[in-house]
Amino acid sequence: MVGVVGAALRSLGFDSQQGELLYLILRLPGAAAHALEQRSLGWRKYPFFKDAIKVQKEDEAGTQHG
Amino acid sequence: MADRSLEAYEDNWETRMGAWFPGERVLYRGKDLFETFAHASWMRLLLFGITGRELSDAQVKLFEGCWNIATSFPDPRIWNNRVAALAGTARSTAGLAIAAATAVSEASIYGRGPDLRAITFLIDTRHSVSQGADLETLVETKIRDERGLPGYGRPVINRDERIPPIMALANELDLGAGPHVALAFEIEELLLRKRWRLRMNVAALVAALAADQGLTPHEYYCYTILSFSAGFFPCYLEALEKPPGGFLPLRVDRVVYQGVPRRRW
Numbered sequence: 001m002v003g004v005v006g007a008a009l010r011s012l013g014f015d016s017q018q019g020e021l022l023y024l025i026l027r028l029p030g031a032a033a034h035a036l037e038q039r040s041l042g043w044r045k046y047p048f049f050k051d052a053i054k055v056q057k058e059d060e061a062g063t064q065h066g
Numbered sequence: 067m068a069d070r071s072l073e074a075y076e077d078n079w080e081t082r083m084g085a086w087f088p089g090e091r092v093l094y095r096g097k098d099l100f101e102t103f104a105h106a107s108w109m110r111l112l113l114f115g116i117t118g119r120e121l122s123d124a125q126v127k128l129f130e131g132c133w134n135i136a137t138s139f140p141d142p143r144i145w146n147n148r149v150a151a152l153a154g155t156a157r158s159t160a161g162l163a164i165a166a167a168t169a170v171s172e173a174s175i176y177g178r179g180p181d182l183r184a185i186t187f188l189i190d191t192r193h194s195v196s197q198g199a200d201l202e203t204l205v206e207t208k209i210r211d212e213r214g215l216p217g218y219g220r221p222v223i224n225r226d227e228r229i230p231p232i233m234a235l236a237n238e239l240d241l242g243a244g245p246h247v248a249l250a251f252e253i254e255e256l257l258l259r260k261r262w263r264l265r266m267n268v269a270a271l272v273a274a275l276a277a278d279q280g281l282t283p284h285e286y287y288c289y290t291i292l293s294f295s296a297g298f299f300p301c302y303l304e305a306l307e308k309p310p311g312g313f314l315p316l317r318v319d320r321v322v323y324q325g326v327p328r329r330r331w
Contacts (some may be wrong), residue, residue, distance in 0.1 A: 043175050043221060049143050049314055 083115075109133075116288045117281065124239040125279050129289065131235045132275065136228045136268045137293040140300035142313065146171045150298040154305025155313035163302040164295060171294050175221065181290045184217030185273035185283045188246050192277075195249070202256060209262065217250070217270025218257060228268040236275055244278025247271070 002023075009019035038045070084093035092099040094111075095118055103111050109130040113121050121129075142151035146167045153163030171177040187208065195201055209215050220226060236242030250273075254266040276286045305313045 046145070048222070052314060053141065053143060 112292075113289065117285050119280075121279070124241055128236060128239050128241050128275060128279070132232060132272045133293045133296070135231050135235070136272055137290075138296035140297050142301040142305070144297070145173065145176065146294055147297050147301040150302040151305040151313045154302040155308070155311055157306070157310055160299070160302060164298050167294065167298045167302075168291065171291075177294075178287065178290060180216050180267075180269040181273060182283060182287045184269045185277055185281075185286045187216045188249060188270065188274050189277050189283065191253075192246060192249050201252065202260075205253060205256060215253070215257070215262075215264060217273060218254065218264040218266055220265070220267045224263070224265050226265065226267045229266065229271055232268065232271055232275075241275065241278070244275070246274035246277040250274040 005023055006019060009022065014022060082095065084095055084099075086092050094103065095114060097103070103114075107126060107130065110121070110126045113119075113126060113129060139147065142148050149170050150163045150167040153159075153166055158166075173179055191201070191204055194204055205215065233242055236247070250266060250270045253270075254264075257264045273286065276289065281289065
């Protein structure tokens with residue numbers, strides 16, 4: 001999607017810096033909507049992913065193994 | 067300070083903080099940076115920059131140890147570390163990752179919000195008690211008005227595992243017996259004795275230690291700003307090692323949309 005937007009902005013005559021800045025601005029309303037909704041849900045509804053972390057061990061050489 | 071019009075500041079920035087003299091030297095709050103701080107710890111320089119005061123070796127070690135113990139967890143489940151990891155998974159830069167994670171550290175129930183409220187509460191409470199106010203009444207009023215007590219209670223688990231190592235460090239440095247630390251523990255004892263069941267969290271303890279070292283609330287707040295940094299970088303870097311978008315993705319059908327129906331143009 002980012003690539004599609006980039007291509008569209010290029011076609012509309014924006015250079016890369018202009019396109020990047022405009023893209024950031026245009027994404028803000030959606031981000032704001034998510035932030036406001038999450039705030040109204042309260043801190044107890046924060047998805048903590050409690051069981052998603054699985055700590056792996058590193059051997060003495062510094063490489064990781066399961 | 068007299069109010070001066072903006073015209074007075076045009077091409078005119080008077081500073082006590084110092085300056086760079088290209089090719090020569092750097093002045094840092096009146097001291098030669100190269101001569102005075104070349105072998106100093108960065109924490110010493112940071113605290114001098116914030117307060118303008120030279121702290122003792124023990125105080126600098128205390129403030130650095132508090133960062134190491136209390137706020138350097140490399141766990142991306144934690145809200146601000148999560149942002150650093152998300153920046154990595156989105157292939158953003160380290161600078162933006164750390165800046166964004168630092169920005170969200172100004173949270174209201176974790177991080178900077180409780181830090182500032184805790185030190186203000188402890189300093190104000192100590193002053194009130196010294197003027198004859200009743201501690202239990204002060205605590206009860208605060209809990210009633212704010213539905214909580216800054217520096218006490220913890221959302222995920224009530225006990226705070228950081229308190230014993232920080233107190234061990236403080237006592238080893240002979241800095242653990244100050245009046246604000248004593249007050250912080252006295253408040254915890256009061257809370258547990260009464261109906262509240264709130265234990266001290268590390269925000270109260272570090273705030274108390276800082277107050278005992280003479281930091282004002284705003285100086286303390288400034289000191290805390292970068293404190294999570296050592297935890298941010300590992301979270302960001304590990305997300306870079308894994309596929310783009312690979313940090314705890316959610317499949318589309320796990321999002322249960324309940325908003326307005328799709329618009330028909």
